[in-house]
Amino acid sequence: MNIDRRLFQLLKEERTPFIFSIISGVLAAGMLIAQAYYLSLVIDSAFIQRSGMERLFLPLSLFALFSTLRMAFNWFSHTEANRGTLIIREKMFNRLTNTVGALGPVYAKSVQSGRLSTTLLKGVEALDAYYSQYIPQLFFALFTPLLIAGTILPGDPISGTILLLTAPLIPVFMILIGKSASAMTEKQWKTMSRMSGFFLDVLQGLPTLKLFAQSKRQHDAIEESGESFRHATMRVLKVAFLSSLTLELVGTIGMAIIAVGVGLRLMGGKLTFQHALFVLILTPDFYLPLRQLGTKFHAGMEGVSASKEIFAILDQSTPAPVQQAAFAVHESAGKRPIVFASISYTYPGSSRPALEGINATIPAGKTTAIIGPSGAGKSTLINLLLRFQVPSEGSITIDGNPIHAIPLEAWHRQISWVPQHPYLFNATLRENILLARPEASAEEMESALKKTGLTTFIGSLPQGLETMIGEEGARLSGGEAQRVALARAFLKNAPLLVLDEPTSHTDPELEAALRSSIQELMKGRTTIIIAHRLETIRSAEQIIVVSEGKITQCGTHEELIANGGFYHDSLLLQQDRQS
Numbered sequence: 158m159n160i161d162r163r164l165f166q167l168l169k170e171e172r173t174p175f176i177f178s179i180i181s182g183v184l185a186a187g188m189l190i191a192q193a194y195y196l197s198l199v200i201d202s203a204f205i206q207r208s209g210m211e212r213l214f215l216p217l218s219l220f221a222l223f224s225t226l227r228m229a230f231n232w233f234s235h236t237e238a239n240r241g242t243l244i245i246r247e248k249m250f251n252r253l254t255n256t257v258g259a260l261g262p263v264y265a266k267s268v269q270s271g272r273l274s275t276t277l278l279k280g281v282e283a284l285d286a287y288y289s290q291y292i293p294q295l296f297f298a299l300f301t302p303l304l305i306a307g308t309i310l311p312g313d314p315i316s317g318t319i320l321l322l323t324a325p326l327i328p329v330f331m332i333l334i335g336k337s338a339s340a341m342t343e344k345q346w347k348t349m350s351r352m353s354g355f356f357l358d359v360l361q362g363l364p365t366l367k368l369f370a371q372s373k374r375q376h377d378a379i380e381e382s383g384e385s386f387r388h389a390t391m392r393v394l395k396v397a398f399l400s401s402l403t404l405e406l407v408g409t410i411g412m413a414i415i416a417v418g419v420g421l422r423l424m425g426g427k428l429t430f431q432h433a434l435f436v437l438i439l440t441p442d443f444y445l446p447l448r449q450l451g452t453k454f455h456a457g458m459e460g461v462s463a464s465k466e467i468f469a470i471l472d473q474s475t476p477a478p479v480q481q482a483a484f485a486v487h488e489s490a491g492k493r494p495i496v497f498a499s500i501s502y503t504y505p506g507s508s509r510p511a512l513e514g515i516n517a518t519i520p521a522g523k524t525t526a527i528i529g530p531s532g533a534g535k536s537t538l539i540n541l542l543l544r545f546q547v548p549s550e551g552s553i554t555i556d557g558n559p560i561h562a563i564p565l566e567a568w569h570r571q572i573s574w575v576p577q578h579p580y581l582f583n584a585t586l587r588e589n590i591l592l593a594r595p596e597a598s599a600e601e602m603e604s605a606l607k608k609t610g611l612t613t614f615i616g617s618l619p620q621g622l623e624t625m626i627g628e629e630g631a632r633l634s635g636g637e638a639q640r641v642a643l644a645r646a647f648l649k650n651a652p653l654l655v656l657d658e659p660t661s662h663t664d665p666e667l668e669a670a671l672r673s674s675i676q677e678l679m680k681g682r683t684t685i686i687i688a689h690r691l692e693t694i695r696s697a698e699q700i701i702v703v704s705e706g707k708i709t710q711c712g713t714h715e716e717l718i719a720n721g722g723f724y725h726d727s728l729l730l731q732q733d734r735q736s
């Protein structure tokens with residue numbers, strides 16, 4: 158009956174509002190019976206008994222009272238169901254974002270972002286109909302018909318028996334239709350999330366696609382994907398319409414049989430008018446919750462399908478949270494060397510290790526340049542240090558203590574990270590820079606802007622620091638974005654500095670300005686830099702050469718030049734290019 162075990166578990170955790178909702182719903186059904194009784198009594202007294210107003214006053218007042226109570230109970234029932242659903246939605250959303258956060262940027266990069274955001278937003282939203290409508294209706298469809306049949310049965314056993322015999326047909330049909338409908342809804346949901354992922358991918362890669370004259374082909378692919386989503390939706394809708402038609406039919410036939418039977422017995426004098434009317438008023442309300450269950454079953458099914466993708470994310474194993482700092486990291490960071498011991502790392506699903514047997518010591522307060530050909534494993538090494546990934550083997554220690562024993566936030570507070578393509582949010586320049594340290598003073602901000610050469614640029618903007626910079630910093634040049642990232646690092650003022658040197662700025666003036674900012678930033682910090690430029694490499698106190706996941710050379714510039722190999726060759730290449 159569309160009851161997912163794990164969704165039901167969540168319901169059990171937050172059961173109070175749902176219990177209130179179901180109790181109120183059942184009380185509303187009780188009020189409905191009383192309302193039907195007094196309505197039949199009023200009509201009987203007024204039109205058959207022809208009683209005066211004074212005898213109608215009490216039943217009319219009671220009818221009005223029960224009608225009001227019924228509305229109040231129904232309102233409370235809906236409110237409680239919605240309250241419970243909001244709690245579950247919030248809980249689910251938090252669990253999901255925490256899991257995606259704990260899985261880190263490497264996981265987020267490995268899945269289609271459109272698909273992930275559809276699951277995070279639309280998937281959680283799809284749970285709404287499941288909890289706020291389908292689950293309460295499941296209970297109403299059980300209790301309300303039982304209550305009504307139990308009321309009718311003693312006074313009119315024939316109608317009561319017909320009700321009890323026809324009612325189970327509705328859930329039986331629902332189960333039969335529901336089986337194929339649930340497979341179709343699942344397919345529809347998968348098609349939609351695949352389409353979202355694909356659409357976002359195409360949108361982000363639009364300039365590339367245009368340049369390769371592939372936009373028409375992708376346009377056709379989007380159209381095809383939209384068409385297959387339309388087909389999947391139409392199939393689901395067809396089944397939903399078919400099932401409501403079947404349920405309506407069973408309900409209508411049941412009501413017709415009862416109406417004919419009641420009419421015959423009324424004419425034969427075996428039933429009083431009031432009782433016949435009472436049964437006829439209640440009969441549609443007997444079938445109503447069962448028919449509504451059919452509609453809500455389809456609404457809830459989307460939530461069940463979405464929950465499969467939600468639980469697939471929640472089931473990913475995340476690194477165990479560290480409860481307490483094993484040592485005072487702030488005292489060691491920047492003052493003690495960082496030691497990589499027998500580090501290996503293999504990406505999930507990959508057969509070849511990206512890093513293997515890495516042993517290196519990063520001296521404190523000095524600069525270590527990491528160089529190597531593309532795909533050598535430089536970024537992976539940095540990602541392990543930033544704890545975006547956990548080594549498959551080996552350990553990274555500082556002052557003899559594994560960095561993985563430090564709570565993640567405490568570790569990240571010790572590091573300033575300037576990636577090659579810094580991420581800038583669609584917010585103001587001020588907000589983007591303050592991200593590094595929201596509590597920074599105006600003077601500290603001023604100094605960070607000065608050190609990164611941003612003061613003149615910001616002065617030229619009509620709105621200065623309050624300028625919105627667009628999605629992914631769309632309104633900034635690559636060099637300006639790099640300066641914003643450096644300004645963040647100056648503000649953060651962390652003892653460890655991790656840099657991925659930009660390769661794309663060919664303007665020598667800008668390059669010199671950026672380098673002087675970077676050098677200022679490096680002063681007195683333990684710096685690890687993925688270096689590409691000769692000058693940066695040469696000025697480093699230690700150079701580590703990585704190739705095919707292993708460290709092939711390590712030493713100072715002079716030592717490596719003397720040894721020959723990759724370092725010597727690549728250096729010659731750069732010198733050739735520059736001459």
Ligand SMILES: Nc1ncnc2c1ncn2[C@@H]1O[C@H](COP(=O)(O)OP(=O)(O)OP(=O)(O)O)[C@@H](O)[C@H]1O
Binds near residue numbers: 267538
């Ligand atoms: N998410 C991933 N899943 C599987 N393999 C990956 C993933 N990221 C990187 N790799 C592989 O791991 C190896 C090391 O990649 P890494 O990005 O660390 O190299 P790199 O030296 O930083 O290269 P570049 O200088 O081009 O950025 C490469 O063979 C790469 O194909």
